[in-house]
Amino acid sequence: MPRPKVHPANRLRANTACTACRASKKRCSGYFPCTNCIHKGRGRSCTPFKSLPNAGLRNRPVPASRPTVETPQTSRGMAVDLQNPSHDIGTPHPEFDTLEAGSHSPEVTHQTHPRMLRNLQGERGMKNLRLSCTSFLTLSAVYVGKAASLSFLQLLRDTVTQHIGPSQFSHNGGSEDMLEAEAHHDLLNSSEECCTIDEKDRFIQNYHAATSGVFNLSLGDDILCPLIGPAEPKTDREKTRAAIIDLMVAIGAQTLPNDRKTLQVERFYFARGQHRTFANMLEDPSVDLIRVFLLMSFYMLGACRRNTAFMYLGVASRAAVALGFHADFPAPRSPDESDERNERSRLWMSLCILDLLVSSILGRPSAISPLLPENRQEPSWIEAAPADPGLVASYQLALILDEIINCLYSAKAASAQQADLLLFKLNAWGEYLPRSLRTPSLEHNDQRTFREHTIRNMHVACSYHFAVILVTRPFLVSVLSVRLARLHQSLSTSQPSHVPEEDPSHSRLAAACIDSAVYMLQTCLEVHMSGLLLRNMCILKAFIFAAALVIGFSMFSQRDVDPDIDDVFRGALTILRMLALQSAQAAHYLEIITKLEAAINKQRQQLAAQARQRRSRYVSRIFSLTDSPATPRTQNEGDEGEARNVTPLLSQSESVTSYAWLHSEDGTAPAVSPPMVDGALFDWEGMDLPLWDSFPFLAESTTM
Template sequence: MARPKVLPANRLRANTACTACRSSKKRCSGSFPCTNCINKGRSRTCTPFKSLDTNLRNRPVPASRPQVSDRPPWSETEPEAQSSLRSQTHEVITPRRESDTLEPGSRSPEATHRTHSRMLRNLQGERVYVGKAASLSFLQLLRDTVTQHIGPSQFSHNVRSEDMLETEAHHDLLNFSEERCSVEEKRQFIRNYEAATTGFLYVGCGDGILSTLMDSAEPKTDKEKTRAAIVDLMVAIGAQTCLNEPETVQVERFYFARGQRRTFANFLEDPSMDLIRVFLLLSFYMLGACRRNAAFMYLGVASRAAVALGFHVDPSGSVSRNERYERSRLWMSLCVLDLMVSSILGRPSAISPLLPESRQTISRVGTDSTATGLEASYHLSFILDEIVNRLYGEKAASTETADLLLGKLNRWSEHLPHSLRTTSSEHEDESAIRQHTIGNMHVACSYHFAVILVTRPFLISALSVRLARLHQSLSSGVFSEPLEEDPAHSRLAAACIDSAVYMLQTCLEVLQSGLLFRNMCILKAFVFAAALVLGFSMFSHRDVDSEIDGAFRGALTILRMLAPQSAQAAHYLEITSMLESAITQQRQQLAAHARQRRSQYVNRIFSLNDNPTTPRTQSESADQPETTTPRLAQGAPYSWLQSDDGTGAVTPLLDGTLLDWEGMDLPLWDSFPFLTELSII
């Protein structure tokens, strides 16, 4: 049967073709070395047809933003220093001074970005933007890579790959009254809220919370309604972290709906500090409810209200000391949450353009662990913003820029206070211990996530070479020079893997301690990002690294615990589990090829796992490509693979096995349109 005709509208081309494919007018995979060059044994000479502008390579590194003298002592920068490995935060990078030359053997100071911006569908079918720094963009690259090496699989051809998974909003009426939730139960929910948000938010209203809890009268003024909405949302977030029981779900939905209704009662006519608080809480709740687009928009409202109140400028002596304290705390919370959510989604931040001026307006917000964690996250958010703008704002990631950013991260971690590195006192109650532990975990994971963002482009570069080298070693009858990794890229790739391992080990320790909540709205995104990094590493190596494998299984354990409370965590678990299956298949194929090389004189005669409809012997398989066809469907007598863009069936399956149509060469299927998601250049 002939290959299905591809409509012109569905013919997606690689951004950059290699010189050989362009001259021969062959479809290029866009990776370097590309699939065609690997199969023909000319991987060594596979180069992009159009190299990057030399002006980009020679562009000087922009000067870092000025440091201000009123930062806390532990966050001030010092001259370049070597970072030692810490037991609590696991610093893993030793920065290279910008004045140093490239490492011996380095061929390029840059790694071309191979992740691209994407347009995914929301619940209403509208296209929404996800930037190239997002984990979802990295996921698509990983899917394409897996397809090139083992052929189509459930991981690479997920039917929901174009959807930005979100949950429906609940608008049905609840048979619930406030009297069913006692004041003490509300207090417990608020304690849960404080623990779940520590390190990210610090927006409490002080004594006003207790008085609002005790007051059952309906608020009348706009100020009273906004203050009551704050308390309602705190209770809702606290209930969101608990076990998903019917009574708790009703508490969560009732107080969120009432808080949201009270927020919009005055139609946002007058900006206020309470209005900023309530929209920060609305955003945090939406993250936990798997509605990231709504959370992103609520952060925009909070940002505009903060600008209207002049939070982005120095108020000088126009405000009292207590008000300055409150403004600083709110501004830090807004910066941390806005920049964190923007980096996870790869979208421009509303706060980012205001950061240089805002650095001069911040004063200390306290000495307790909650305030210390918020300040640490606040100063880390500056570096995170710089990572997204400087590293992902260019066509390629520069090793010099990466070293500069990693140096800033190391100096930040060098000056972390002791309280953020250690566990809490044994004399504290369980609620205080949980809040301290989760806050430290949030700060540590934010650091590891920042390191992953810096080094991930170089991980992609280094592992692509390793995969090509694996493919080259399995090819028979074709001689080519061995592929070599860029030493600078390999060094940064190792840092990316180490940071992902440390993050997952830290999270797993907290899970095993019993202190982790059932719904951790930002942590699940961190865990997923780290799992993809480790999965890519495992897929690219012939040998098994027990530490990496153990951390990857830890990610599955964490997501499995979060999945019952979060549809997003359940989707992440599904993707990660399918990635694990693809890794297993890759390892089985590599092991099978190794056996064939060791012994050419013995065949396996019989196996219950062999499909009688497609019998294959060792001699037959030796003439086939290096990959085998995966089993994608089990139990269904006849099924079809759907293309990612929903255009229809492309390949039939019988008893879970792809039909071998005229010896189709699976590694060359990268030219099919369903292997590449719609990208934004």
């Protein structure tokens, strides 16, 4: 069976090779220390290749000197003084200005890379997710950046392949696809209502809970109540407000269990609201235009239409710029001006929060980011505007999140000094959180208000943990790569080679990444177990997926089982399983994490077998239905007589001598890492795949 073609953008090609591999023209794994240098015992001297600026010396390898920490740049190229940062959002204390000595550590090269994925909507995706209500077709390619969880997923797939070989998690025909559900264009009679006024009110209450802590459209009951009724709107303004009500009802229905009636309400009111939007509000910018596109974007996130949501946010951003929402204004001189200013401030903060969150999840440039002030402080009219604490906290956190993307992910490498500064800002932001955002509110008498308050606090907390994960994830990749190399070397029977020590500051940052993922999943699991979680959480499911990938990578990289880590990983599966009942995106995330769990179990089984084989000098397994039996040995044979266990990936009919590279030179059992051929790494991806044709995974391909 011929090997399927791989898109050039997705080939396993290192972004930067080390000096030794560059000089010997060998394929470098791109990790530092790389796999070649670890096998040859020169891991300590493995450094990224740096070319001279002189064109005449371009082809000469230059040994990399001790890495230096460059001054981070803002999105507009202005230098940031790390030793004396300005006291803007998140840096209120002078003690945060002094960084740790360990922050002057070598930079970490990003191992996640931007990718072009097919915007897949097709029957294959429906078959994988077992969804009967979605039809599909294949569209053009779309971009995801290196900060996206989808890019980290591909890195994790490559790592799993290097250590356990091809698997259902790492090898499938849909790794270049991005799942998007197709919109429904049902014919409707807009003059007829699908639900009563009381049902509308219940749906709008759910809408407020779903969007709590994410945005606030500044619509009071005096505006909403007259529009909920069945009367047909007459004027353009009434039609505009009626579209807003329709979209709020659709979002509220989207969060409830999908019975026939609720699904009909959701689709009807979104289709009518979308129709009214495009019919009346695309000629002139207005405040209501920003509102409806924010609502449609939020709905599309819940409907597994991330690219559509991203485009709708762009329309809302342009309308806000046209209306001057990004500018600073003088103090109001009348109560009417004060009310208008407060309304604009809440709407601007809502737009910033949703746009920066979605852009960071997809790894794409934000439409709002270039409009933010250089020092990332909010304008004075926002500081003076009264707003709910959850909205203000999420807005301030979104500014730090934008700084994380611009500082850490705009260059090829991330420095520990930059990460320390950003984490200090996040910690300072947390110190000034109101108590109401840290504790459950027990004074609420009704369940509706208590749920809204709880979901608001959960959104704020998970956004914080997601920001910490983005800061520390590059260092997690570096540290766990070294630990995996040391782990397999400790269990290998071949001659040990030198593996470099972990950088202490990188290890601390990696631990912070794992801890943040654990805290996020514990928080979500508590809310889920209390019965307060809605059935469709459009932002939360992306957070859970990002945290589960981090936890899964940690579990794959260690031999000892941590019960707490395993519990939160299973908790992520539990939440995704509930959300998957009516969310195609959550169902796909569940499929990926389930296959990652299978890869983790396989890694643990192989590590346990290697450890057992290494310590069993006097006994060997005689018979197995799945593996070839081990060769008997006597006590005199010593270390050279260790049992040779044929890898379970091979058929029993294959001769051991046919694949001599599967065994070390002294005849002992092979290490898990791929073989070396002529001094070069013979990667799993570089192998001739007919060897793996007997693999028992013939399932349909999955998508991203």
